[in-house]
Amino acid sequence: MKGSRLQAAKSLWLEAYNRFLFWRMFLIPITIEDMRKEDIDEILEIERTSFPSPWTREAFLAELKERDSSCFLVAKSEGRVVGYAGFWITFDEAHITNLAVHPEYRKKKIGERLIRFLLKLAVSKGAERATLEVRPSNSPAQNLYKKFGFEVGGIQKGYYSDTGEDALIMRNNNLTPSLTEERG
Numbered sequence: 001m002k003g004s005r006l007q008a009a010k011s012l013w014l015e016a017y018n019r020f021l022f023w024r025m026f027l028i029p030i031t032i033e034d035m036r037k038e039d040i041d042e043i044l045e046i047e048r049t050s051f052p053s054p055w056t057r058e059a060f061l062a063e064l065k066e067r068d069s070s071c072f073l074v075a076k077s078e079g080r081v082v083g084y085a086g087f088w089i090t091f092d093e094a095h096i097t098n099l100a101v102h103p104e105y106r107k108k109k110i111g112e113r114l115i116r117f118l119l120k121l122a123v124s125k126g127a128e129r130a131t132l133e134v135r136p137s138n139s140p141a142q143n144l145y146k147k148f149g150f151e152v153g154g155i156q157k158g159y160y161s162d163t164g165e166d167a168l169i170m171r172n173n174n175l176t177p178s179l180t181e182e183r184g
């Protein structure tokens with residue numbers, strides 16, 4: 001009995017390690033940095049191709065002015081902005097305000113690396129919980145958030161004024177374990 005449990009633990013560990021080696025071979029190298037004013041032109045290009053109601057330049061500039069409560073990160077590959085994500089923090093709760101990856105760079109774990117970095121940063125600033133809104137039709141984003149322990153906790157009726165769509169409110173009420181567990 002003990003032997004078979006040990007065997008099962010060993011194979012789980014091996015599977016996780018192989019997955020890690022596999023992804024390390026194919027992941028494109030990125031750096032994750034604080035957003036700067038100079039990044040906004042490239043961010044706006046991604047924003048326009050990613051959302052029906054893109055944020056404006058002024059909205060991003062306003063985030064830069066609110067450094068106490070707002071954090072905005074960019075992922076760069078060879079100096080080019082390939083993704084970004086931001087959150088506001090109030091007491092022990094982080095609210096994810098934005099996340100997008102350049103269409104040509106999607107499905108390369110950039111969104112996942114950004115969210116992991118962002119949530120770790122939020123925890124280092126005192127966040128224990130996180131929330132966000134997502135369109136019910138946006139299953140790529142929902143799947144990504146679920147990998148980080150987010151669950152649907154409610155619905156905000158007619159939240160998206162462009163389409164009249166409701167928003168799903170997703171929550172993670174205990175951030176730390178979701179950042180340390182190995183997720184497939």
Ligand SMILES: CC(C)(COP(=O)(O)OP(=O)(O)OC[C@H]1O[C@@H](n2cnc3c(N)ncnc32)[C@H](O)[C@@H]1OP(=O)(O)O)[C@@H](O)C(=O)NCCC(=O)NCCS
Binds near residue numbers: 135
């Ligand atoms: C959502 C988004 C940020 C994901 O970024 P990404 O870099 O392509 O995602 P990753 O490669 O890191 O994928 C991580 C996980 O997300 C989920 N996911 C990503 N793309 C997906 C897709 N097309 N279909 C289903 N699930 C998907 C999967 O769970 C994936 O894990 P897996 O590879 O083990 O299956 C990207 O699709 C995007 O920019 N979309 C437009 C903007 C947007 O919707 N932002 C979210 C607003 S709430």
